[in-house]
Amino acid sequence: MDLTITHSEVSQTRTVAMLEFEDIQHILLTRAxxxxxxxxxxxxxxxxxxxxxxxxxxxxxxxxxxMRAGIDKDKRWVTAAFTxxxxxxxxxDEASLTSFPEEFKQGMAARAEMLGDTGLNAxxxxxxxxxxxxxxxxxxxxxxxxxxxxxxxFEHEKVVADCPGVEVLSVLDLKAxxxxxxxxxxxxxxxxxxxxxxxxxGEEPTPGSGDPxxxxxxxxxxxxxxxxxANSPQPKTLARNxxxxxxxxxxxxxxxxxxxxxxxxxxxxxxxxxxxxLMGRWRSGAPLVLSPDKDDPELGADPQRNNDFNYKEMDxxxxxxPLGAHARRMNPRDTAANMNRRRMIRRGATxxxxxxxxNADDGVERGIAAFIICASLIRQFEFAQNVWANDRNFxxxxxxxxxxxxxxxxxxxxxxxxxxxxxxxxxxxxxTTVRGGAYFFLPGLKALEYLASLD
Amino acid sequence: MSSESKTQDWSKPVAMAIPKGGYxxxxxxxxxxxxxxxxxxxxxxxxxxAKIIPGREEVFYKYAKSIEETIAxxxxxxxxxxxxxxxxxxxxxxxxxxxMYQGIFDTDFDKYTExxxxxxxxxxxxxxxENLEDFPMDWQTNPAAFIKFxxxxxxxxFLEYAEYPYASATEVKKALKLKxxxxxxxxxMQ
Numbered sequence: 001m002d003l004t005i006t007h008s009e010v011s012q013t014r015t016v017a018m019l020e021f022e023d024i025q026h027i028l029l030t031r032a033x034x035x036x037x038x039x040x041x042x043x044x045x046x047x048x049x050x051x052x053x054x055x056x057x058x059x060x061x062x063x064x065x066x067m068r069a070g071i072d073k074d075k076r077w078v079t080a081a082f083t084x085x086x087x088x089x090x091x092x093d094e095a096s097l098t099s100f101p102e103e104f105k106q107g108m109a110a111r112a113e114m115l116g117d118t119g120l121n122a123x124x125x126x127x128x129x130x131x132x133x134x135x136x137x138x139x140x141x142x143x144x145x146x147x148x149x150x151x152x153x154f155e156h157e158k159v160v161a162d163c164p165g166v167e168v169l170s171v172l173d174l175k176a177x178x179x180x181x182x183x184x185x186x187x188x189x190x191x192x193x194x195x196x197x198x199x200x201x202g203e204e205p206t207p208g209s210g211d212p213x214x215x216x217x218x219x220x221x222x223x224x225x226x227x228x229x230a231n232s233p234q235p236k237t238l239a240r241n242x243x244x245x246x247x248x249x250x251x252x253x254x255x256x257x258x259x260x261x262x263x264x265x266x267x268x269x270x271x272x273x274x275x276x277x278l279m280g281r282w283r284s285g286a287p288l289v290l291s292p293d294k295d296d297p298e299l300g301a302d303p304q305r306n307n308d309f310n311y312k313e314m315d316x317x318x319x320x321x322p323l324g325a326h327a328r329r330m331n332p333r334d335t336a337a338n339m340n341r342r343r344m345i346r347r348g349a350t351x352x353x354x355x356x357x358x359n360a361d362d363g364v365e366r367g368i369a370a371f372i373i374c375a376s377l378i379r380q381f382e383f384a385q386n387v388w389a390n391d392r393n394f395x396x397x398x399x400x401x402x403x404x405x406x407x408x409x410x411x412x413x414x415x416x417x418x419x420x421x422x423x424x425x426x427x428x429x430x431x432t433t434v435r436g437g438a439y440f441f442l443p444g445l446k447a448l449e450y451l452a453s454l455d
Numbered sequence: 456m457s458s459e460s461k462t463q464d465w466s467k468p469v470a471m472a473i474p475k476g477g478y479x480x481x482x483x484x485x486x487x488x489x490x491x492x493x494x495x496x497x498x499x500x501x502x503x504x505a506k507i508i509p510g511r512e513e514v515f516y517k518y519a520k521s522i523e524e525t526i527a528x529x530x531x532x533x534x535x536x537x538x539x540x541x542x543x544x545x546x547x548x549x550x551x552x553x554x555m556y557q558g559i560f561d562t563d564f565d566k567y568t569e570x571x572x573x574x575x576x577x578x579x580x581x582x583x584x585e586n587l588e589d590f591p592m593d594w595q596t597n598p599a600a601f602i603k604f605x606x607x608x609x610x611x612x613f614l615e616y617a618e619y620p621y622a623s624a625t626e627v628k629k630a631l632k633l634k635x636x637x638x639x640x641x642x643x644m645q
Contacts, residue, residue, distance in 0.1 A: 101599070102599065114485045226595070337534075337535035337570050337573075338569070391566065393562075396623060
């Protein structure tokens with residue numbers, strides 16, 4: 001018997017997979033140039049109405065191929081995805097339903113404790129009916145501008161009205177906040193800095209982003225980074241070119257965040273540094289590893305340079321980026337094992353009005369509502385939430401969680417390595433609160449047709 | 456330093472009795488793959504027991520040599536598991552041979568399950584498991600079946616003891632490094 005089985009045995013399938021761009025929903029591969037968005041959460045009270053809706057919405061959805069072809073002229077991009085309960089409501093048979101992964105079947109709300117959705121983040125406080133088993137589908141609209149957003153909302157109202165038994169549980173309107181020349185959240189942090197690239201998708205990773213990853217990390221039915229095609233839901237028609245999306249609606253407490261910076265920094269420069277230490281990057285996007293002492297907005301805006309760093313050699317002790325900083329937790333780069341098995345694609349937008357600098361918090365909810373797309377919710381999204389965001393002892397930190405998205409109750413710390421003695425902030429407040437979430441299956445276009453045709 | 460070791464006195468040995476079934480029912484923590492066995496003064500751990508396929512003993516001894524060589528060539532091969540100790544044992548019950556795989560970790564196994572599965576392939580650990588009865592041979596494409604096998608064959612402790620409770624391997628290694636650094640310093644002062 002061979003005792004020296006090595007990785008090469010499972011590497012025989014490491015050729016570049018041909019992606020079926022005509023069948024993959026656009027959101028998986030391309031970011032829409034949208035300034036406005038709307039998410040509608042739906043319930044199907046009868047299967048026929050649900051299937052009629054799927055059939056109608058299928059006609060509006062761009063594949064990755066059609067999106068690329070029309071990106072300069074098109075004004076809106078639509079995505080549809082379903083919860084496990086939604087697939088059941090559409091009439092999918094028991095054998096197919098059983099073949100989905102356990103975490104998807106249970107849904108995000110059922111897995112709240114493990115995800116860190118506790119205290120004020122708990123599903124009992126979620127809004128929009130997302131914790132309910134009546135949540136069956138989401139339709140995501142990305143629109144180039146407000147006028148197109150409004151037009152599509154009106155059009156979709158007509159589609160829903162024509163599908164008996166389809167109810168809109170809730171909606172969320174989203175909008176980019178000024179300045180509009182780059183993506184950023186309500187705290188002011190530049191966004192979209194570190195995204196994985198799928199092999200065969202035709203994109204080049206920016207320097208420091210690693211090699212393109214095997215399609216199977218993000219799309220069901222393709223070889224993954226271990227060279228195997230993981231078990232897929234049945235039938236293949238349904239699974240092929242599909243993926244999973246974890247939806248997170250995260251309120252950002254901007255007033256509290258700014259108060260915190262003022263409390264821990266006497267000057268504007270000191271406050272900026274505290275903000276940078278929490279994130280691991282300056283709010284401009286400039287990485288602390290490359291610019292540890294002062295901000296460098298030009299570096300932050302330069303995709304050829306703003307992701308080109310590591311931690312193991314360039315900042316092993318965290319003197320630039322604290323070991324518990326958000327960016328270092330959510331992408332530990334060369335300080336975590338098997339990073340290529342933990343990557344995720346992120347899409348989303350900001351909602352709520354911008355809180356102008358100097359204004360007291362107005363109590364209006366504002367935040368980000370994002371989709372984390374991956375082939376395995378449990379291995380990718382749930383690992384990141386459970387271990388990277390919420391393991392109190394990640395990197396032996398003891399009593400810390402992710403300072404931005406971890407579950408906080410005011411008893412945790414944030415330690416900033418510094419010579420000769422580190423700075424320790426105690427009683428870190430919660431800067432964000434989870435307001436809703438759900439797991440969706442994102443079918444390919446042929447799979448949508450299959451769902452629409454179920455009896 | 457972990458939060459536990461700050462509140463616990465590492466210099467005072469502690470024993471902990473664990474209820475039947477392995478969990479303290481009033482504080483069961485949920486992991487991604489199910490409930491997590493509690494941390495004890497002797498950290499986290501597992502004891503997996505399973506019957507080997509008759510006649511396969513020799514495979515296990517050959518495997519031991521290959522692991523010895525793997526770790527000699529690459530000492531950090533298992534670093535991701537945050538281990539203290541691993542023990543592999545074969546023992547007879549009524550003419551059959553059983554295998555016990557026991558590990559003591561600083562993190563609960565649930566957190567790094569997939570990393571362990573990856574190591575499983577790389578280090579050849581699959582070789583011994585594939586010689587256990589009822590092991591799912593499709594473990595590579597069906598991680599859920601692999602994890603179920605491990606959970607089904609886990610035998611939780613009912614008592615654990617630590618001479619230096621809750622100290623992590625990293626802390627122990629840091630202490631030894633400090634001791635070595637002080638020795639060097641004293642040498643330099645001569």
